[in-house]
Amino acid sequence: GESVGLHLPTLSVQEGDNSIINCAYSNSASDYFIWYKQESGKGPQFIIDIRSNMDKRQGQRVTVLLNKTVKHLSLQIAATQPGDSAVYFCAENPPLSGSARQLTFGSGTQLTVLP
């Protein structure tokens, strides 16, 4: 079946630099995408979301970009801090159909912030 995947399993950045985490999705019917952050031993924490009628959305220090032409999603973190070290997952949500509301997750990218 179709699934969401991530390009890189690990990413190391220097503290203060910007981070970019990429994600490829294959379900062209998906119209809503979410980024989660998961620290060791904890549940996924919502970061930011974007609907398919948008190509960019900004939050506090984070920006999500959506390129529907190539089915690509990215998460940009500005001025990366040690507390940003975690696994980042992108997930897609099927269209509002009244049926299963199941998120499909990729395998995640481990972000490590170096001092």
Place this chain on the structure above:
Amino acid sequence: DTGVSQNPRHKITKRGQNVTFRCDPISEHNRLYWYRQTLGQGPEFLTYFQNEAQLEKSRLLSDRFSAERPKGSFSTLEIQRTEQGDSAMYLCASSLAAVTDTQYFGPGTRLTVL
């Protein structure tokens, strides 16, 4: 704390025993979801409820898995006759049915089957 809560946080059991986990969603959320997460992987959807109705359960891993949400508030996930392969993190999420339906996750229950 008004987030999703799960109990217990950790459960160690012997193979063949039954286990039950509880999830308390965010109070105004009418949808509740169960996921399983194994080491190094993203969460895998199991089932979901809207209020007390279980609207999707075909993704439950086997007939040993069952879930309930009798009053449309908290939910329980039961695994009967546990196997070592059931060892995983079991995550609960809740959402408010709306345009975006954003799911917020609890801290999870870590199950270890010996």
